[in-house]
Amino acid sequence: MTAMTRLGKLQLDAPFFQAGLAGYSDTAMRLVARRHGCPYCVTEALLDQFLIQGGKGLKSAELDDADHPIAGQLMGSHPADIAAGAKVLLGMGYDVIDVNLACPVKKIKKKSRGGHLMSVPDEAGAILDAVIQAVGGQVPCTVKLRRGSDDSPQALTNFHQIFQATIDLGYAGAVVHGRSVEQKYLGPSNWDFLRGLTDQYGGTEDFTIGGSGDIWQASDIFKMIDETGVDFVSVARGCIGNPWVFTQARALLAGDTQAADTPPTIFQQRAVLLEHFQLSVNLHGEHLASRLMRKFGIRFSRHHPLGDEVKQGFIGVMGLPAWKAVLARFYGEDGPGVGGDAALPEEAQETTCPEPQSI
Ligand SMILES: Cc1cc2nc3c(=O)[nH]c(=O)nc-3n(C[C@H](O)[C@H](O)[C@H](O)COP(=O)(O)O)c2cc1C
Structure with missing residues (x-):
């Protein structure tokens, strides 16, 4: 396994990152993660309309100098609007532009966005095309997907149409959450699906495949890489209140299993x-x-x-x-902490995520 991960012209020195987590992964959480060894972060999904209109939405996308490299994650329904949003993020200094085709939050005014675009692959393709045209090669573009809108054969066909379009359009990579949109956060992430994906599309320098779903502790990162062949891994619910997951993952990379097993004091x-x-x-x-x-x-x-x-x-x-x-x-007296690595029941059963930019 190589520790380096490439996203277009960007090199990451470890094969994991902090995922977008609406309602959590603001600048504060990201800076804490970076101070614990996280090499790369993705913002929560940023609605194109908020970016274009400015005001509060734009404020939440402002970047701290220490918060690099970072992907700004866009979500929207109309190619022209999401392209305009991409230009706003470029102007703000984002290192990667990521398109969200994964969020399962309800449709707005019957218009598809996020994960709901997985069931309309032509619309998804138009959005992907508009974003990469707007970015014009200035920074790498990536996409966040789910394994499909549901478990139907049509959903699988749609997934592959979107995935192939991503490659053909020149995206630097994709992160795939192994749950369907319909599944939201219930039941396991399908790592076999990720294995099939890397068998079919993996092994090229130009397109990086990331995996998401059920990463609760540092060892899960490397388990996912071993079992699925993904190039890098998204740490999501497993890093909320647990930035040590990144320190421990770095320790595992260095072969220090004792440090990787030591909970924070x-x-x-x-x-x-x-x-x-x-x-x-x-x-x-x-x-x-x-x-x-x-x-x-x-x-x-x-x-x-x-x-x-x-x-x-x-x-x-x-x-x-x-x-x-x-x-x-x-916390007034020192002493050993406890592992607390397994998913808390309420985390594992989390069935929803907040509206983007709900902070
Ligand atoms: C509260 C919450 C908010 C989320 N917000 C985003 C988001 O804004 N962008 C995104 O790409 N994924 C988002 N996700 C999905 C996670 O990044 C990740 O793909 C998912 O939780 C599966 O990984 P896990 O099982 O290891 O938590 C969110 C998930 C949760 C639970």
């Missing part, structure tokens, strides 16, 4: 909780940061030996003083 957890909170305050202000950090705190609690109590503590947090009180109560 209480003080390491406290340092990251404080850091993440501060980055979030810088970005959103104290009020919104407090609200957002509650859901992160709940996910971080899995690493604490008193996980359930800590989780209850974070659930009650309504502002900075309450946040500090939870830290003082549970």
Whole structure:
């Protein structure tokens, strides 16, 4: 296995990255991930209309200098609008433009976007064409797909039409989530589908295939690469409240299995909780940061030996003083953390994701 991953002219020094996660993967979460060894991040899906109209939507796409390399992920329904959105992202300094054909959130006004474009391959192709034309070779383009709209033979035909169009249009790569759009987040990601894909389309330098689905701990990244042959792996729900997954993946790459198995200590957890909170305050202000950090705190609690109590503590947090009180109560003394690598039941059963740019 090679540690390097190529996305067009971009070289990544490790075969994994932080996925787009609507409602979570803002600049604060991405910076924390990078400080733990994540080599590349994708934004949450950014609606073309928000980018074109400016205002709040555009603000959420602003980039920090330390937040590179990064893909800006676009979602939209009309080729001309999504192409205009791509130009906005280019102007903002994004290193890769990614097109979302995977989001299962409901259709808007009967118009397809995200994963719903998987069932209309000609429309999907027109969108892919418009984006790559607008980008004009300035940066690599990629696409995020699901394995199909559903389990029908027609959905499979549509998938291959879209995948082949992506290659023919000159995209640098695709990341495929091994669940169908209809499946949302229920049931397993189909890694056999990913294996079939790399057997059929893999092995070329010019087109990088990434896999997504059911990556809960660092070892899952390498398991997916071994079992499916994908070039790189998307870490999604498994890195919410768990940036150590990236440190541990780097340790596995270096052959250090002991470091890869060592959970973060209480003080390491406290340092990251404080850091993440501060980055979030810088970005959103104290009020919104407090609200957002509650859901992160709940996910971080899995690493604490008193996980359930800590989780209850974070659930009650309504502002900075309450946040500090939870830290003082549970993170004041150092000690070993716990693995907490397996999916929490509520994570594994997550059946929905928020509307893009819901922050
Ligand atoms: C809350 C939530 C928000 C998500 N938002 C996005 C998104 O904006 N863009 C995207 O490409 N995928 C998004 N995804 C999908 C993930 O990137 C990933 O493909 C999916 O969770 C499967 O990986 P996992 O089983 O390892 O979590 C989201 C998933 C969740 C649970």
